[in-house]
Amino acid sequence: MNKVVCLIPVSGFSDSKTRLSPFLSSSERRALLKFMLKDIVSNIRESVDEVFIVSRDEEVLDYAMSLDCRIIEDKNLGEASSLNNALVYSMSIIRREYGLCDVIIIPSDIPLIRKEHVIHVRSSDSDVVISPSMGGGTNLLFIRKDVDFIPEFGEFSFDKHLDQAGRNDLSYEVFDSFYLSVDVNTPNDLGEIMLHGKKTYTYEYLSKLDITVENSRSDVRLNVKRD
Amino acid sequence: MNKVVCLIPVSGFSDSKTRLSPFLSSSERRALLKFMLKDIVSNIRESVDEVFIVSRDEEVLDYAMSLDCRIIEDKNLGEASSLNNALVYSMSIIRREYGLCDVIIIPSDIPLIRKEHVIHVRSSDSDVVISPSMGGGTNLLFIRKDVDFIPEFGEFSFDKHLDQAGRNDLSYEVFDSFYLSVDVNTPNDLGEIMLHGKKTYTYEYLSKLDITVENSRSDVRLNVKRD
Numbered sequence: 466m467n468k469v470v471c472l473i474p475v476s477g478f479s480d481s482k483t484r485l486s487p488f489l490s491s492s493e494r495r496a497l498l499k500f501m502l503k504d505i506v507s508n509i510r511e512s513v514d515e516v517f518i519v520s521r522d523e524e525v526l527d528y529a530m531s532l533d534c535r536i537i538e539d540k541n542l543g544e545a546s547s548l549n550n551a552l553v554y555s556m557s558i559i560r561r562e563y564g565l566c567d568v569i570i571i572p573s574d575i576p577l578i579r580k581e582h583v584i585h586v587r588s589s590d591s592d593v594v595i596s597p598s599m600g601g602g603t604n605l606l607f608i609r610k611d612v613d614f615i616p617e618f619g620e621f622s623f624d625k626h627l628d629q630a631g632r633n634d635l636s637y638e639v640f641d642s643f644y645l646s647v648d649v650n651t652p653n654d655l656g657e658i659m660l661h662g663k664k665t666y667t668y669e670y671l672s673k674l675d676i677t678v679e680n681s682r683s684d685v686r687l688n689v690k691r692d
Numbered sequence: 693m694n695k696v697v698c699l700i701p702v703s704g705f706s707d708s709k710t711r712l713s714p715f716l717s718s719s720e721r722r723a724l725l726k727f728m729l730k731d732i733v734s735n736i737r738e739s740v741d742e743v744f745i746v747s748r749d750e751e752v753l754d755y756a757m758s759l760d761c762r763i764i765e766d767k768n769l770g771e772a773s774s775l776n777n778a779l780v781y782s783m784s785i786i787r788r789e790y791g792l793c794d795v796i797i798i799p800s801d802i803p804l805i806r807k808e809h810v811i812h813v814r815s816s817d818s819d820v821v822i823s824p825s826m827g828g829g830t831n832l833l834f835i836r837k838d839v840d841f842i843p844e845f846g847e848f849s850f851d852k853h854l855d856q857a858g859r860n861d862l863s864y865e866v867f868d869s870f871y872l873s874v875d876v877n878t879p880n881d882l883g884e885i886m887l888h889g890k891k892t893y894t895y896e897y898l899s900k901l902d903i904t905v906e907n908s909r910s911d912v913r914l915n916v917k918r919d
Contacts, residue, residue: 484909597870599826600913601887601905620907624887643824643873651911660828660851678828680847682711684878685911686827 467610468566469587470515472555473505474548475529475573477522482574488652488691493674499528500666501649504576506532507666512583515563519555552616556608570606570616572598576658576667577644578605585640592635595626596645599654604645656687694837695793696814697742699782700732701775702756702800704749709801715879715918720901726755727893728876731803733759734893739810742790746782779843783835797833797843799825803885803894804871805832812867819862822853823872826881831872883914 478495485494506516510533518529519537526536537555541547556568569586571578575598586594586607593614594607601621608614612635617625630637647657655671656678662668674691681688705722712721733743737760745756746764753763764785766778783795796813798805813821813834820841821834828848835841839862844852857864874884882898883905889895901918908915 484911597888599870599884600907601883621887641870642868643826643870644868646870646873651913653911656828657826660848661824680827684711684880686878 466587468514468564469569469583470517470559470563470566471509471513471569471571471583472517472519472552472559473502473534473571473573474551474555475502475518475520475522475525476548477520478524478528479522482650484651485649485655488655488689489674496670497649497667498573500670501576502528502573503532504662504665504667505571505573505578506534508579509571509583512580512587513569514566517555517559519551548618549616552618560610565610567610568608570608570618572604572618572648574649575604575645575647576649576665577647577662579644582640582642582645589638589640590636591638593626593630593637594640595623595630595637596640596642597623598648599646602648604648605640605642607640651685652689653685653687656689659689660687693814695741695791696796696810697744697786697790697793698736698740698796698798698810699744699746699779699786700729700761700798700800701778701782702729702745702747702749702752703775704747705751705755706749709877711878712876712882715882715916716901723897724876724894725800727897728803729755729800730759731889731892731894732798732800732805733761735803735805735807736798736810739807739814740796741793744782744786746778775845776843779845792837794837795835797835797845799831799845799875801876802831802872802874803876803892804874804889806871809867809869809872816865816867817863818865820853820857820864821867822850822857822864823867823869824850825875826873829875831875832867832869834867878912879916880912880914883916886916887914 478498482494516534518534519539520526521540529536537558539551592609592612596605598604603622603626658667659678677690679688705725709721743761745761746766748767756763764782768774819836819839823832825831830849830853885894886905904917906915
């Protein structure tokens, strides 16, 4: 089986997830980001050969090393439109220093990911595997080692990734997973983690903040509150 | 392989999906419900032995027959707390008139369901299969023919179904599917159908209403508009 690495871009721990403000303070959002990253790394570590974290933020890079991840520093990551450049740059670094390998790119805010997801992806015989996020994005992108594919994360990236695969006659699989689709951007998303993430560090942290979840009859599904 | 039937409860076409009002008029919501039901029946028909629709609403039952479904009339369905009673009643009718069979219960508002989902569920060797909806509910419940299991649809039913399976020492599988998790209750949900349901009758209908989707930076993911 090919070597497989996981690549996780992290813009920074500060001033992130602003849609959770003022529901969570700046320091609470920083802690949340760390616990989510810890969950992801813990859950996937044994099912990949190596985990790489790319960031321009020293705090992120230090934390990544504390999680025994390999790091890639990118001075530009975090600026608008630079995410995909940072991923292309990282893949070139990885392939140069680590050798030709399959790459799984995931965001840093999907704490419900499980090793079974990675095992499933590794067993695919497609050139590319794409997993939808809620709201039209992509929460997992698998690129086989000898395949040219340019990440197009951002608005409605799921369709963009499907289009790119189609245009280039690549075989692709849509990996249909609810747990992968849940990235954390809004209070409602925290509610999903409270409901489905009971074994995660993220859940444990949110519980300590006395966050509770009720059903909602409004435009969002879950009424997420702090007691 | 066991006989498998699909059971779909439908409360009624009128005064439903009120969270989509005033985004959609009453007659548009009625049409939406019909197209969603048509999508579901079309998508699953070939992968089950029979589709049963239970309702108290004559218009629903007439429409179900026009889709070549078998119908079960339940005078109580549609009142609060009666959904699960109607399902228990329907399962007893089905097993008496149709013979012992596996039952797949799904709601009537998940137009992204595909035959592959049913095929996957049929291949499970668990007593029960449970699929999460966004917001803590259940969007698919499979009950093997010789298994006693009481549907507990409603608020946070996903955990209730897991608990029931655990309490009764039943083997169960969580079926992790994004497409199954999308039920249509809010304008945001219509956005997911616009993004992921391009081959559905529901999509075709919503397109005719000039519904468009943009990314949102607010508490909901998608900014769904009518031009």
